[in-house]
Amino acid sequence: MVTIDVPAFYRDWAARSGDVIDAAAGRGPDSLDDARLAYRRFFQDCFPAPDGVTFTPVDADGVAAESAVPAAAVPGRHLVYLHGGAYLVGDPRGYRGLTGELARRLRARVLVPDYRPAPEAVFPAAVDDAVTAYRWLLEQGAAPENVVFAGDSAGGAMAVSVLVAARDQGLPLPAASIAVSPWANLEHTGATMFTLDGVDPSVSRAGLRRAADVFLGSAPPSSPLASPVFADTRGLPPVLIQVGGHEVMLSDAVRLAAKLAEDAVAVRLDVAPGMGHVWHLLAGHLPAADRAVADAVAFAEAHLPAA
Amino acid sequence: MVTIDVPAFYRDWAARSGDVIDAAAGRGPDSLDDARLAYRRFFQDCFPAPDGVTFTPVDADGVAAESAVPAAAVPGRHLVYLHGGAYLVGDPRGYRGLTGELARRLRARVLVPDYRPAPEAVFPAAVDDAVTAYRWLLEQGAAPENVVFAGDSAGGAMAVSVLVAARDQGLPLPAASIAVSPWANLEHTGATMFTLDGVDPSVSRAGLRRAADVFLGSAPPSSPLASPVFADTRGLPPVLIQVGGHEVMLSDAVRLAAKLAEDAVAVRLDVAPGMGHVWHLLAGHLPAADRAVADAVAFAEAHLPAA
Numbered sequence: 001m002v003t004i005d006v007p008a009f010y011r012d013w014a015a016r017s018g019d020v021i022d023a024a025a026g027r028g029p030d031s032l033d034d035a036r037l038a039y040r041r042f043f044q045d046c047f048p049a050p051d052g053v054t055f056t057p058v059d060a061d062g063v064a065a066e067s068a069v070p071a072a073a074v075p076g077r078h079l080v081y082l083h084g085g086a087y088l089v090g091d092p093r094g095y096r097g098l099t100g101e102l103a104r105r106l107r108a109r110v111l112v113p114d115y116r117p118a119p120e121a122v123f124p125a126a127v128d129d130a131v132t133a134y135r136w137l138l139e140q141g142a143a144p145e146n147v148v149f150a151g152d153s154a155g156g157a158m159a160v161s162v163l164v165a166a167r168d169q170g171l172p173l174p175a176a177s178i179a180v181s182p183w184a185n186l187e188h189t190g191a192t193m194f195t196l197d198g199v200d201p202s203v204s205r206a207g208l209r210r211a212a213d214v215f216l217g218s219a220p221p222s223s224p225l226a227s228p229v230f231a232d233t234r235g236l237p238p239v240l241i242q243v244g245g246h247e248v249m250l251s252d253a254v255r256l257a258a259k260l261a262e263d264a265v266a267v268r269l270d271v272a273p274g275m276g277h278v279w280h281l282l283a284g285h286l287p288a289a290d291r292a293v294a295d296a297v298a299f300a301e302a303h304l305p306a307a
Numbered sequence: 308m309v310t311i312d313v314p315a316f317y318r319d320w321a322a323r324s325g326d327v328i329d330a331a332a333g334r335g336p337d338s339l340d341d342a343r344l345a346y347r348r349f350f351q352d353c354f355p356a357p358d359g360v361t362f363t364p365v366d367a368d369g370v371a372a373e374s375a376v377p378a379a380a381v382p383g384r385h386l387v388y389l390h391g392g393a394y395l396v397g398d399p400r401g402y403r404g405l406t407g408e409l410a411r412r413l414r415a416r417v418l419v420p421d422y423r424p425a426p427e428a429v430f431p432a433a434v435d436d437a438v439t440a441y442r443w444l445l446e447q448g449a450a451p452e453n454v455v456f457a458g459d460s461a462g463g464a465m466a467v468s469v470l471v472a473a474r475d476q477g478l479p480l481p482a483a484s485i486a487v488s489p490w491a492n493l494e495h496t497g498a499t500m501f502t503l504d505g506v507d508p509s510v511s512r513a514g515l516r517r518a519a520d521v522f523l524g525s526a527p528p529s530s531p532l533a534s535p536v537f538a539d540t541r542g543l544p545p546v547l548i549q550v551g552g553h554e555v556m557l558s559d560a561v562r563l564a565a566k567l568a569e570d571a572v573a574v575r576l577d578v579a580p581g582m583g584h585v586w587h588l589l590a591g592h593l594p595a596a597d598r599a600v601a602d603a604v605a606f607a608e609a610h611l612p613a614a
Contacts, residue, residue: 191569245571254565261561261578262498264552269576271568 004285010276013202016042020089024214040094047097060136063129066092068103068110074307076146077108084153086211087118105297122217127225130162147174148300152278156182160228163236176303178240178296181278185229186212186221190251200246200276229255238266240299244275311592317583320509323349327396331521347401354404368443370436373399375410375417381614383453384415391460393518394425412604429524434532437469454481455607459585463489467535470543483610485547485603488585492536493519493528497558507553507583536562545573547606551582
């Protein structure tokens, strides 16, 4: 296993993310391709794929994706994983450490859409691609009650917004969804956007605002599919929100829980004190990350048919 | 087992509670003693004590209490249970159905303080009595890491406020606390105080305001130990908040979760759609109640030393 210095990881992550945001906004020394490649390599170096999981490219009705299949999969069980990266960066290959670990622990096939990033494809391209991938999965014969969604950061917001879009398109909904450190409000008005700015260096309010500008194009930040705190979430399956106590996104994650509750969704919110953005990535290095991943897997299993 | 018609239970509960509040406020046809006795009998009829649990009166350093001991108790494991009743009514005998069930499932001795009610003893008498009972339990040799707190409604607020008071008095804190349907804000400003008023008939904003007036005496409703949404909760152990989606208290329960998160407490919020006030009482009658009790027990066990 790689040894990770957690504070150094968060600082380095901030640097890699900053380079991508700069490049995506048309500034900075690197091309966007270079910045994205450096970001992926950083993730791959930190979080190598676990043994015993096979990763295969998939064409999900025109949406590029990757399938992660563990040696011991429960037949018919699926996880759709929506990676983070501020809608600008991130890809299935960089996320193999986490998606492979989830595949193994949940004993599920994991579909990881390589949804189109901004600025090449602005809102709602990412959401559209994720819905397309889910529709494709159902067309392959997946039973919705055997599917769970999960995602982190931008993908944590999509773990809710994609279900809203799928519902609106008449698709049957999955059994449950897990939103890790969701970037749930692109208006960035939650109290912790101010009170915790700088505590976890990997994500800052300024960086989020710059990334949101690139992602949104001409759409307002209150667009429900970009900021699910503004969405009508009625009819969604049970949602688990996991957020770190050091995250600028904390207040907006609580607000997302409140919105889901108001809309009669079975919501569970877990706040992990002292944790930074998507600390789940550090499973194997940090007991709190192992607990968070274990909780997510247990939540998924509680809403799936028995293996 | 008694057969319970759930909607009828909530209507009848509203009537029994209303009589107590009327009597406590010096109105209504019944004496306060009579209204309290009718309330207890209603609870005893609905929720008889389970077999296999022994209930014994206890003097906890001057605070009357009851101890519920299951046939198979894990040595040294304790639950302190703070019953509900708007600080006006409720007592260990009426709660034997729920406290007995918790004793059995958690395999713990349950201490149920019969804290003094208002108007005879106004705020902060209830909190003082609960702290005294906890201090007594520690003096008997209970190890704080082997103690969990739980409570419902007024007792759900106390599941947080009593720990705040205990911390301020320098007592070692228990391993975890479980706040069921907490009456967390006596200012009653949460959105669902208005949007859900009448949905669950057992608890209304008007009834809560009248009860709060009796309980508070001359204290302001924002007193932190009466309304833990205003408390400094730093240093508290992990807290599970469980609240029903039909409760007027829902928004203030979410606010309590937000406050705990802001204060770096490990908080988990579970919202159960469609459920009314303290639906846990209906364990054995309602699958969602069984799940809620099972979740509470699992949360407690996850924070206690292995049996």
